Amino acid sequence: MKGFGFMTRSLVEKLSDVVGAAFSARDLPADLGAVRVSDRPDLAQFQCNGAMAAAKIAGKAPRDIANDIVGTLAGHGDLSRVDIAGPGFINLDVTDDYLAAHLRDMAGDSHLGVPQSGSGQxxxxxxxxxxxxxxxxxxxxxxxxxxxxxxxxxxxxxxxxxxxxHMGDWGTHMGMIVSEFIRTGATDRILGIDLEDEEQIDALMGELGVMYPQIAAACKEDPARKEEALAATVKIQNKESPYFDLLQLIRKASVNGMRRNYALLGVHFDLWxxxxxxxxxxxxxxxxxxxxxxxxxxxxxxxxxxxxxxxxxxxxxxxxxxxxxxxxxxxxxxxxxxxxxxxxxxxxxxxxxxxxxxxxxxxxxxxxxxxxxxxxxxxLFFAGFGTMNGTDGKPFKTRAGGVMKLEDLIAMALDKARERLDEAALAQDMDEAEKNDVAHKVAIAAIKFADLQNQRTSDYVFDLDRFAAFEGKTGPYMLYQAVRIKSLLRKAYVTNDIDIDIDTMFRDLWNNDVSLREGDRSLALQLAQFSDAFDAALRHYMPHHLAEYGYQLANSFSSFYANCHILSEDDPAIRQSRLALCVLTYKVLETTLAMLGIAIPRRM
RNA sequence: GCGCCCUUAGCUCAACCGGAUAGAGCAACUGCCUUCUAAGCAGUAGGUUGGAGGUUCGAGUCCUCCAGGGCGCGCCA
Incomplete structure (x- = not known):
């Protein structure tokens, strides 16, 4: 890769610096120069609203201030257009060369321009x-x-x-279960369970699953039974035998199921x-x-x-x-x-x-x-989240009104994914193992993306039919776009069906000059917003900002893909630049999805 | 009773520090597969942001009140 250092400023931050300097030059606070992506893309790429806020400070009309700022910025080599609109909005466009140079910096940065703000903490x-x-x-x-x-x-x-x-293994519910084993004389049988034997563990978990609701009900009805459970809880907590021994055995047996569930979801824990x-x-x-x-x-x-x-x-x-x-x-x-x-x-x-x-x-x-x-x-930060409701707007339940097991939910999503895969006839040439792998990735993407596109703090409606319809703003759509890029790159690199090394291609493509033109611009601008979206998500512990960004990027790519020649482009320089854009899009999309815990299949 | 949160298109949701014409997806309608995966793309239609006041050059966003919904409040987790 051509030599460039770490990228420390996003595109809007760089532009904010430029416009901020113009404000400073007029003895106005530099932070008034804050630039953001325009919410009127038909008018401009970027906007600055500082002139209106400055009106009070300066005691001048907003448009006069905007005029001064525009005067200072006029002729800036990186800006292709600066003008005033409405009450005093300053609208900006950047040159294609400047945008391309920014993407080059981003491509050269080990974290695609995301600042390493954690600094090892x-x-x-x-x-x-x-x-x-x-x-x-x-x-x-x-x-x-x-x-x-x-x-x-x-x-x-x-x-x-x-x-x-941080599993729950020390509360009253354990007292209920342990006291029940003791009162029914099952202690020796339970303690005799071989933890190496999957079948015995499954049998125990099945038994516990049946037992628990019954004991909970009994404790609710019968105060004496509840007293017994609470007393057992204290004995567990005092590590008395056999109370504590029972707990330890149950805990070890339970961890199996937890690991299985989290593995299905692709969710990782460092500490158990x-x-x-x-x-x-x-x-x-x-x-x-x-x-x-x-x-x-x-x-x-x-x-x-x-x-x-x-x-x-x-x-x-x-x-x-x-x-x-x-x-x-x-x-x-x-x-x-x-x-x-x-x-x-x-x-x-x-x-x-x-x-x-x-x-x-x-x-x-x-x-x-x-x-x-x-x-x-x-x-200490509490990142609370809202309730997952059913389509009736009430907390999610099974049809029968009970609590749905996580594994059942995942199995349902997997069925939907497989069904859709068969319909699409695309996976016909895949063997059973690959088909299963793709179905699993699609199912998990559907579930995770559906959850993460919602604001963390609000309740949301879980509707599997909608998530797994695989059309529109869904996890499978995201995977589909990523897979299309991969397929395109695979063709460009003529490696038949062998898995391609994206990183090698990435270096190859960005080692050449990259130039942008009309049809590339909106995808390029979208790519440049990655670190800003990341920052918004990280700052508020709100992944939905990244989910939203990922969708917009996938959407921009899909437009670009439909409207621009890439492999079929005759001009080698344009073809090369567009491929570079594709590979950067793939990297950013892959990274965004990875942050959401979503893995991309090789093909689908 | 006290407190917290929510109400945006028919449905499900966005809108960063208050900014221009409030955006997506689904559903509806219209086009587009002899160029790279149509799980796609382009477009049309759909809104008094629950209601009433207020602050502001400017309010979905801030303040007050009202209506409707959800949740939490000492020995469960």
Missing amino acids: TVVLDYGGPNIAKPMHVGHLRSAIIGDSLRLMMRYAGFKTLGDV KGEADVHDLIAPMVADLKAKKLAVESDGATVIPVKRDDDKKEMPPLILYKRDGGVMYGTTDLATIVERVSLYDPARIIYVVDQRQHLHFEQLFRAAMAGAVTRPDVA
Whole structure:
């Protein structure tokens, strides 16, 4: 690749510098020169709205100020057009050469222009939370998809990321199950289960799946039964035998299923920890908080008050020990902060959890800060997400009204994908293994893209028929566009059907001059927006900005593909430049999809 | 009762720090497969951004009130 260094500024940032300097030259704040992509593409490529804001400061008419700025910018070699529109908008176009040079910088940058803002800092992300002994269900889908996406984005931006599954293995539900095994005399049988034997594990999980709803119902009806479960919970937490032994066995058996589910989804965790892992940190932590007079007795429980005088809402204390001596999730969550800070020294801890737990995390963060169990420079962030609803607008359920298992949901998506693949007749020449692989990638892309294109914080309607229709703004559409580029490049490089090395092509193509013309311009401008979209997504922990960007890029490419000759272009320089644009589009699209946890098949 | 969130096209959703004519997808309608994958492209139609005030040169976005919906509020997670 021709020599150019790291790219540190996006196109709009560079233009903001230029226009900002023009404002400075008129003794106006440089930040008024902020340039953004025009929302009137029919009028201009970029716009600056600063002249209108400057009117007050300068005591002049916006159009007069805009006139001054335009005067300063006129003749700038990189701008092909600068003019004023409406009340004082400054409209800008860049030259094709400048745009091409920018793309060249981007192509030469190891991260396609995304700044390495993480600079090696560690961040812990918490996006699992499945309970052991229970099958994973659709409620685990959003945290997994969003959390993994945030992890991938942060890693790309130069953070050292640690995703923790943080399974629920220390609560009352375990007391219910363990007490049931003990009361029915099943202890020896359960403890005799061979954890190397898949069949025995599956049998146990099946048994637990049937058992749990029954016990939960029994505890609800019968206070004595509930007491028994709560007592067992305390015994587990005191690591008494055989209570704790039962828990450990169930936990080990449960992890199998979790790994299988997350593997199907293509969601990765670095740490497979649970609430139980921090148990030994709890007693010293509470002792310390008591010594500091932060933890106090209240109604027989030990709590940390977190209410402030200026609170408008009620703010209950964080409970550390219940009256019966048992710990709650606030306790383990607090101890988990202690553990994470001491083991990993993170700059941030991010919780990707259902929005409904917002209050709990506010209590937790306040307790953590007040109790100084963490350092003040460790940012604790609650990235809450909305509920996944069914087409009726109510929380997603099976037709029968029950909770749908995650594996069933994935299987349904897989069926749809396979069905559509058969209809399309395109996959006919694939063998069964490849067909399955493509169907799986299509199914996961459908599910993930459908989720991630929604704003994280809002509820969304899960409608598999719509997602898997594979038309319009869907994951499969994204894959389709990526695969078309790959196919085109494969043809350009005449390697028959052998898998091509995109990186080699990428270097080859960008080692030549790249020039742009009319039909290439909108795709090129779209490519230049990558790092801005990435930044928006990262800054707010909102992957939908990247999903939206990816769709627009795929769409721009599809237009370009339909309207421009590429392989059939006679002029070798134009053909070469367009191929360079294609390979950069592929790289950016692939990276964008990768950040969303979506993998592209070789063909489809 | 207290508090938080939401209401944008028939449906599902976007709109970065308040900016021009509020954008997509689906559904509907019209074109386009002897150039590279039609799971596609180009186009038409569809809106008083729940309602009423206010701030502002400018409001889907900020403030107040109202209507409708969702969620959370001490020993479950």
